[in-house]
Amino acid sequence: MESVFLSLSLSLVFIVAGWGNKTGMVLATYHRTCKLVHRAVDCNRRWQGTVPEDLPADIEVLFLDHNTIRTLKNTSLRQYQNLETLSLRENRLELIEPGAFLGSRDLKNLFLADNTLFTNYSVTAAALRSLQTLRKLDLSGNHLTEDMVTTMLCNLSSLESLSLARNIIMRLDSSVFESLSQLQELNLEKNYIYEIEGGTFEGLQGLKMLNLAYNYIPCIVEFGLTQLKMLNASNNIIEWFLAVEVDAVFELETLDLSHNRLLFFPLLPRQSKLRSLLLRDNEMSFYRKLPNATSLMDVTVQFLLIEGNTTNVTTLSLWEEVSLSNLSSLNFLDMSQNQIRYLPDGFLGRMTSLSHLKLNQNCLETLHIQEREPLGMLTDLDLSQNQLSELHVDLGSEGTLPNLRLFNLSANRLQRVPPNIFTHTEITTVDLSHNHIDLCPQQANANGAEYPICIDLRNVTSLRKLYLAGCGLEMVASNTFSGTSLTHLDLSNNQRALARGLQPLKDIALMLQVLSLRNTGLSSTMEDIDFSGFQNLVSLDLSENSLTSFPESLSGLKLHTLDLRRNRLPSLPQHSMQKQLGRSLSVLYLSQNPFDCCKLEWWDFLHSLRTVRVVDRGQVTCNYSSNIINTVGLPESVLQSCRAPGRNYSQCGAGCPALSMIWGACHKHTAKGSIKSLLYL
Ligand SMILES: *[C@@H]1O[C@H](CO)[C@@H](O)[C@H](O)[C@H]1NC(C)=O
Ligand SMILES: *[C@@H]1O[C@H](CO)[C@@H](O)[C@H](O)[C@H]1NC(C)=O
Ligand SMILES: *[C@@H]1O[C@H](CO)[C@@H](O)[C@H](O)[C@H]1NC(C)=O
Ligand SMILES: *[C@@H]1O[C@H](CO)[C@@H](O)[C@H](O)[C@H]1NC(C)=O
Ligand SMILES: *[C@@H]1O[C@H](CO)[C@@H](O)[C@H](O)[C@H]1NC(C)=O
Ligand SMILES: *[C@@H]1O[C@H](CO)[C@@H](O)[C@H](O)[C@H]1NC(C)=O
Ligand SMILES: *[C@@H]1O[C@H](CO)[C@@H](O)[C@H](O)[C@H]1NC(C)=O
Numbered sequence: 001m002e003s004v005f006l007s008l009s010l011s012l013v014f015i016v017a018g019w020g021n022k023t024g025m026v027l028a029t030y031h032r033t034c035k036l037v038h039r040a041v042d043c044n045r046r047w048q049g050t051v052p053e054d055l056p057a058d059i060e061v062l063f064l065d066h067n068t069i070r071t072l073k074n075t076s077l078r079q080y081q082n083l084e085t086l087s088l089r090e091n092r093l094e095l096i097e098p099g100a101f102l103g104s105r106d107l108k109n110l111f112l113a114d115n116t117l118f119t120n121y122s123v124t125a126a127a128l129r130s131l132q133t134l135r136k137l138d139l140s141g142n143h144l145t146e147d148m149v150t151t152m153l154c155n156l157s158s159l160e161s162l163s164l165a166r167n168i169i170m171r172l173d174s175s176v177f178e179s180l181s182q183l184q185e186l187n188l189e190k191n192y193i194y195e196i197e198g199g200t201f202e203g204l205q206g207l208k209m210l211n212l213a214y215n216y217i218p219c220i221v222e223f224g225l226t227q228l229k230m231l232n233a234s235n236n237i238i239e240w241f242l243a244v245e246v247d248a249v250f251e252l253e254t255l256d257l258s259h260n261r262l263l264f265f266p267l268l269p270r271q272s273k274l275r276s277l278l279l280r281d282n283e284m285s286f287y288r289k290l291p292n293a294t295s296l297m298d299v300t301v302q303f304l305l306i307e308g309n310t311t312n313v314t315t316l317s318l319w320e321e322v323s324l325s326n327l328s329s330l331n332f333l334d335m336s337q338n339q340i341r342y343l344p345d346g347f348l349g350r351m352t353s354l355s356h357l358k359l360n361q362n363c364l365e366t367l368h369i370q371e372r373e374p375l376g377m378l379t380d381l382d383l384s385q386n387q388l389s390e391l392h393v394d395l396g397s398e399g400t401l402p403n404l405r406l407f408n409l410s411a412n413r414l415q416r417v418p419p420n421i422f423t424h425t426e427i428t429t430v431d432l433s434h435n436h437i438d439l440c441p442q443q444a445n446a447n448g449a450e451y452p453i454c455i456d457l458r459n460v461t462s463l464r465k466l467y468l469a470g471c472g473l474e475m476v477a478s479n480t481f482s483g484t485s486l487t488h489l490d491l492s493n494n495q496r497a498l499a500r501g502l503q504p505l506k507d508i509a510l511m512l513q514v515l516s517l518r519n520t521g522l523s524s525t526m527e528d529i530d531f532s533g534f535q536n537l538v539s540l541d542l543s544e545n546s547l548t549s550f551p552e553s554l555s556g557l558k559l560h561t562l563d564l565r566r567n568r569l570p571s572l573p574q575h576s577m578q579k580q581l582g583r584s585l586s587v588l589y590l591s592q593n594p595f596d597c598c599k600l601e602w603w604d605f606l607h608s609l610r611t612v613r614v615v616d617r618g619q620v621t622c623n624y625s626s627n628i629i630n631t632v633g634l635p636e637s638v639l640q641s642c643r644a645p646g647r648n649y650s651q652c653g654a655g656c657p658a659l660s661m662i663w664g665a666c667h668k669h670t671a672k673g674s675i676k677s678l679l680y681l
């Protein structure tokens with residue numbers, strides 16, 4: 001019965017597919033186990049132990065990933081003579097019989113990742129040799145050693161892309177890739193390579209992408225692959241990178257040396273097309289200012305090159321070498337997480353195309369951007385997590401950083417930034433958090449004069465996002481933010497900044513969308529805690545303050561996210577949630593407030609809204625006669641004593657008798673809507 005149905009549906013299928021193409025529709029149809037779309041067949045994850053024999057003979061693409069095939073037999077693919085792409089990832093493939101591909105000589109893409117092809121590699125190698133038009137081969141994750149690889153790649157001269165990732169290759173020499181003259185892309189990621197003999201990649205004249213990430217390569221010297229566009233040698237143990245000293249133009253565009261042990265800025269090709277240079281997480285520094293070095297020329301490094309039984313000592317004057325390379329096309333430079341104390345004079349001046357510079361997590365103490373090294377294209381500058389106490393920027397008439405948009409100075413030791421640093425820029429985002437700064441205008445001191453050290457952000461018209469967390473800000477004056485277009489403001493962890501309430505934010509209240517006032521000493525007794533002017537606010541963080549009552553003015557806002565953690569709120573007024581706030585709010589944080597266990601009507605109401613997600617729901621507690629109890633799953637005993645009429649309920653005050661009456665009523669008229677929430681208790 002089933003097989004009749006199958007053949008019926010199959011023949012139907014092909015007629016339909018034929019029509020489908022005329023109308024331009026892509027139709028998926030179903031074989032016994034596989035899904036067919038035009039000439040592509042998807043048999044992934046079907047517990048197949050063999051290649052299905054009854055697929056349409058003209059298929060071009062066959063996916064058999066995540067099955068249990070152990071052997072690809074001479075006969076397995078015989079009827080599929082048009083096959084161009086075959087994928088057998090994650091099977092249990094141990095063997096490909098020598099004649100397996102004789103019927104499918106047009107195969108161009110073969111994906112064999114995550115099998116156990118090491119078992120019979122020499123037989124499998126014979127099968128691969130019959131693929132004279134193979135372009136793309138994936139042998140990753142097959143426990144292959146360099147000798148096995150050498151055998152398997154022999155004569156695959158049509159290959160353009162090869163992955164040998166996640167094997168157990170330890171060293172490479174010139175015999176391994178000898179025959180792969182067409183190769184453009186080679187992935188050797190995640191092997192155990194500790195040695196690459198000179199000449200290994202020499203025959204690969206078309207090689208553009210080389211991935212050596214996650215190996216054990218200790219250094220790259222005499223780098224001379226002029227044809228390469230991208231070299232990824234990240235996550236090795238590289239201490240030196242030296243290019244050969246020739247004047248030939250290197251095609252190199254991307255060089256990733258991040259997560260290594262570089263001690264020196266790499267000695268790059270003199271002429272290259274380098275756009276991205278990634279040096280994150282190394283041990284780099286510049287050494288001219290070593291304690292006893294008096295001039296640039298004093299700082300030389302001797303490289304010991306040992307090849308065979310000959311040893312060569314190369315002495316390099318580092319900074320000279322660095323300055324010899326042309327970096328005018330460099331666009332992205334990441335030197336974060338290193339040990340850089342200073343930048344040599346003129347270092348940035350040669351990088352005339354630089355748009356992103358990351359120097360965060362270094363040891364910079366001062367930085368001087370000079371007028372003669374104009375960073376005209378720079379848009380993003382990250383200097384966060386250094387020890388900067390001084391920042392100098394020479395301001396040319398046109399501005400030195402005319403395109404700067406994002407400036408991250410977070411976590412330094414700055415007390416000031418150069419005056420007018422933000423004029424003649426396109427600055428939208430400034431992060432000054434975790435510096436000890438103050439904002440202008442300052443409160444007058446005893447003599448009536450302003451304190452001189454402050455950062456003036458007034459009239460920086462392009463400014464949208466400002467982060468000032470943990471700056472130890474003094475009381476912010478009323479026109480501090482005037483003339484800006486702030487939509488995001490973080491004032492968290494500044495206990496004194498808003499000592500007199502929200503008045504300093506009046507100028508920008510209507511523009512603000514995201515505001516963090518965490519731990520800013522706000523209390524409900526403050527004279528001005530009126531949020532009604534913040535009509536465009538979407539996200540508000542009021543956590544870690546001393547609010548003893550919910551600010552009524554929040555009820556009229558269109559907040560999406562509200563954080564009220566760690567305050568002193570006894571309840572959340574239900575009526576607030578019945579207004580605008582209840583309609584827009586979708587994310588709410590409430591834990592660590594002394595909510596009253598006997599007054600949780602609002603909690604139930606919140607739940608009934610279904611639109612508000614209390615993210616920390618499991619941590620919300622309430623307070624019942626000095627006990628802190630989880631609000632979710634409040635014990636019945638507590639609920640009952642809450643309802644008990646004569647209960648000494650200290651916080652009730654004068655309203656106590658009336659409340660007991662309502663509770664009494666509740667017991668009798670349980671279905672009454674208005675007090676339904678009490679039923680929950
Ligand atoms: C598979 O084909 C190869 C080469 O065509 C041949 O040497 C071998 O004997 C065949 N194996 C089987 C099991 O038919
Ligand atoms: C490799 O190809 C060459 C010439 O195309 C041929 O002479 C040689 O026998 C082949 N080697 C193997 C192992 O197939
Ligand atoms: C280099 O390889 C690593 C590991 O696969 C990867 O995370 C990183 O993004 C690669 N770098 C580039 C520039 O593609
Ligand atoms: C610097 O010079 C002084 C005196 O000449 C010497 O005692 C000290 O060891 C030197 N420091 C370094 C790092 O070479
Ligand atoms: C050094 O290597 C060369 C060839 O590489 C060899 O002829 C010579 O004997 C070796 N010398 C020593 C001292 O091992
Ligand atoms: C060693 O130096 C000599 C002369 O400078 C040079 O010809 C030779 O190629 C170098 N050998 C190595 C292994 O760098
Ligand atoms: C600034 O850098 C810090 C630390 O590196 C980071 O946490 C913060 O998100 C960055 N600020 C911006 C606005 O990107």
Ligand SMILES: *[C@@H]1O[C@H](CO)[C@@H](O)[C@H](O)[C@H]1NC(C)=O
Nearest residue numbers: 594623624625626627628650
């Ligand atoms: C809980 O309420 C009691 C009075 O009922 C009060 O003394 C205590 O401080 C409250 N606990 C907290 C954490 O607010």
Ligand SMILES: *[C@H]1O[C@H](CO)[C@@H](O)[C@H](O)[C@H]1NC(C)=O
Nearest residue numbers: 017020021024025026027038
């Ligand atoms: C129709 O044919 C075109 C070109 O031959 C092909 O790209 C497309 O995938 C086909 N669509 C269907 C539904 O068979």
